Amino acid sequence: MSGEEEENAGELKIGDEFLKAKCLMNCEVALILEHKYEQLQQMSEDPMNQVSQVFEKSLQYVKRFRRYKNPDAVRQVREILSRYQLAEFELCVLGNLCPETVEEAIAMVPSIKTKGRAHDDEAIEKMLNDLSLIKKFE
Amino acid sequence: MFLKVQLPWNVIIPADSLDSEGLMLQRQIVIRLLNEFAVKKATKDHGYFLAVTTLESIGEGRVRQQTGDVLFPVVFSGITFKIFTGEILEGVVVKVLKHGVFLKCGPINNLYLSNLKMPDYNYFPGENPFFMNDKMSKIEKDVTIRFIVIGTKWMEAEREVQALVSLDGDYLGPVP
Numbered sequence: 001m002s003g004e005e006e007e008n009a010g011e012l013k014i015g016d017e018f019l020k021a022k023c024l025m026n027c028e029v030a031l032i033l034e035h036k037y038e039q040l041q042q043m044s045e046d047p048m049n050q051v052s053q054v055f056e057k058s059l060q061y062v063k064r065f066r067r068y069k070n071p072d073a074v075r076q077v078r079e080i081l082s083r084y085q086l087a088e089f090e091l092c093v094l095g096n097l098c099p100e101t102v103e104e105a106i107a108m109v110p111s112i113k114t115k116g117r118a119h120d121d122e123a124i125e126k127m128l129n130d131l132s133l134i135k136k137f138e
Numbered sequence: 139m140f141l142k143v144q145l146p147w148n149v150i151i152p153a154d155s156l157d158s159e160g161l162m163l164q165r166q167i168v169i170r171l172l173n174e175f176a177v178k179k180a181t182k183d184h185g186y187f188l189a190v191t192t193l194e195s196i197g198e199g200r201v202r203q204q205t206g207d208v209l210f211p212v213v214f215s216g217i218t219f220k221i222f223t224g225e226i227l228e229g230v231v232v233k234v235l236k237h238g239v240f241l242k243c244g245p246i247n248n249l250y251l252s253n254l255k256m257p258d259y260n261y262f263p264g265e266n267p268f269f270m271n272d273k274m275s276k277i278e279k280d281v282t283i284r285f286i287v288i289g290t291k292w293m294e295a296e297r298e299v300q301a302l303v304s305l306d307g308d309y310l311g312p313v314p
Contacts, residue, residue, distance in 0.1 A: 054187060
């Protein structure tokens with residue numbers, strides 16, 4: 001069940017290919033899949049028949065687990081999180097789980113405290129505050 | 139985690155469909171790509187295939203000697219879903235058994251949370267069985283759970299991923 005170097009997302013040990021990959025938050029995936037589904041609705045009477053099970057289950061999932069719904073809010077979340085030195089993977093876990101305290105953020109993404117970037121608690125707190133402001137105005 | 143990937147793919151157009159040209163040919167290539175993509179479902183390396191977002195390029199076709207089909211190498215962008223050991227995610231309980239529960243998360247239907255990985259939760263049997271701890275936190279069907287992935291396995295025959303998850307850790311467990 002493991003690779004050469006033990007995989008551990010908590011330490012950002014996910015393989016070079018995925019460290020460099022673009023990750024998407026649930027709210028971003030929801031917008032993309034909803035748009036695709038709308039395109040299908042315009043072309044066919046029975047769009048559900050045209051999409052795979054994987055698409056259907058994933059759309060169901062991201063609609064239930066997105067923290068932000070408005071496209072502008074989604075854009076702002078990505079923009080705000082991008083200001084901090086985060087790996088794509090870390091950015092998306094934070095955007096998905098929306099931790100409320102610094103302690104919770106570190107528990108969800110332990111790697112933000114390592115990897116030589118040493119985000120101090122103040123920076124993390126500011127980041128979480130900025131995120132919760134978007135939520136208030138959504 | 140949802141990933142945006144850029145992947146190469148070989149689309150094969152059978153000989154009898156080859157009388158179309160230009161845009162019609164391009165359309166054929168796209169339709170076949172989308173079909174094959176949906177049928178493939180998932181790979182070990184990239185996880186589950188959700189959707190194609192852009193067709194980046196179509197290379198020059200190469201005739202396959204034996205069959206007369208033409209192979210077009212294409213590059214496309216798409217979205218996949220892959221889970222990693224150590225990743226923290228949220229999912230929904232689908233089945234409760236006395237030794238553990240099954241969860242669904244994204245396109246994956248059978249993540250397993252063993253009772254050994256639910257610290258301080260006890261099993262309560264019945265028509266609608268559930269697990270509960272002494273703080274009255276309940277784990278039953280349709281409850282949202284935040285968990286950590288402790289192991290993943292690629293099942294080649296079924297083209298599926300199986301995973302083991304755990305609640306061992308701070309801020310894990312049922313989410314209100």
